[in-house]
Amino acid sequence: MRALPLVLTLALLPGLAAAQSVIHEFSGRTQEITGAFQAQSPWMVTWQTRHHEGAPALGRFEVHLIDAATDDFLGIVTLWYGSGTGDVLMEESGRFRFRILGYSDGWSLRVQPITTEAAERAKAAREAARFAPAPRQGVTRQQIGTIRSWSVDTGPTLVIESADGRRFRAVFPDGCPGLEQTDDLRMVSGTGRSWEHYAGVLLGDGRYCEFGQVMADPAL
Numbered sequence: 001m002r003a004l005p006l007v008l009t010l011a012l013l014p015g016l017a018a019a020q021s022v023i024h025e026f027s028g029r030t031q032e033i034t035g036a037f038q039a040q041s042p043w044m045v046t047w048q049t050r051h052h053e054g055a056p057a058l059g060r061f062e063v064h065l066i067d068a069a070t071d072d073f074l075g076i077v078t079l080w081y082g083s084g085t086g087d088v089l090m091e092e093s094g095r096f097r098f099r100i101l102g103y104s105d106g107w108s109l110r111v112q113p114i115t116t117e118a119a120e121r122a123k124a125a126r127e128a129a130r131f132a133p134a135p136r137q138g139v140t141r142q143q144i145g146t147i148r149s150w151s152v153d154t155g156p157t158l159v160i161e162s163a164d165g166r167r168f169r170a171v172f173p174d175g176c177p178g179l180e181q182t183d184d185l186r187m188v189s190g191t192g193r194s195w196e197h198y199a200g201v202l203l204g205d206g207r208y209c210e211f212g213q214v215m216a217d218p219a220l
Contacts, residue, residue, distance in 0.1 A: 026098065027108040034098045036068035037111060041093045042119035047078050048085040049107040059083070060102035063109065068095040077109075085146065089114075089122040124202070144168055144198065144214070147187065152180050158201065159217075169217045176201070176209035 024037040051059025061084075063077040077088050077098065098109055114122075146163040153159050156179045158170040172179070179185070184204030200210040 023111040023113065025108065025110045027106070028100065029106055030100075030103055032100050033066070034100070034109070036095055036097050038095050039090065039093065039111060040113065041091045042116065043090050043111060043113050044122075045077055045088045045090060046085075046110040046112065047080075047088070047108070049080060050083045050105045051081075059104050061104050061107055062101040064099040064101070065090070066097050066099050068097045071097075073099075087122075089119055091119070121204070150185070156180055158211075167217045168214055170198070170211045170214045172200075172209050173212035174210065176203075176207075178203050178205065178207060179209065 023039055023043065024035075026034045045063075047061075047063060049059070049061040051061070059082045061078070061080045063079075065074040065077055066072060067074060074092070074096070078086060080086075100107065100109075144160060144162050144166075148161045148163045150161070151159045153169070155171060156176055158172075158179070160168045160170060162168070179201070182203050182205075186202045187198045188200050188202055188208065198211065198214065200208055202208050
């Protein structure tokens with residue numbers, strides 16, 4: 001099984017910033033403005049938030065990027081309800097702070113530099129997510145949740161294990177050349193759907209492969 005960096009419409013999970021040094025880490029439970037940090041473009045923000053699932057509407061987690069010297073608002077890093085995690089590519093250099101709004105059972109932010117090549121892959125993945133096709137008629141998509149690992153079976157078929165131990169099989173009606181040889185793939189969420197209903201995968205060479213069915217497989 002291989003660890004899986006995910007692709008969301010505007011965010012990526014860990015993988016692009018691997019083996020790079022951490023600029024700064026922040027964590028907490030309540031609203032606050034973090035300490036200042038310096039970052040040189042490109043860099044990645046990895047965010048994570050936890051909240052009691054019984055009341056996700058109360059678990060609003062919003063992160064703003066602000067100028068450390070002027071407190072000017074520069075943009076929204078993420079806006080999430082309930083528990084979640086993701087990576088966001090940043091392409092501005094300077095001295096910044098994060099403003100955290102809302103409450104959770106615990107949140108964290110990690111800032112890491114990445115290479116220009118990794119940033120280009122992140123942008124390609126973001127575009128693939130943006131233009132992911134709507135599901136074909138009759139296609140079944142499962143709500144997988146956070147993904148722990150993946151492996152490639154014959155067919156080819158992508159075998160996915162969620163963080164809570166469930167297993168799924170995703171098939172490719174049009175095939176996916178290069179899937180069996182890759183060690184670098186990213187899941188792409190369907191446009192206009194929950195990010196946990198995935199539409200396909202993006203390989204390291206930029207090739208996008210669309211899923212047909214995504215099926216629960218309790219026999220695995």
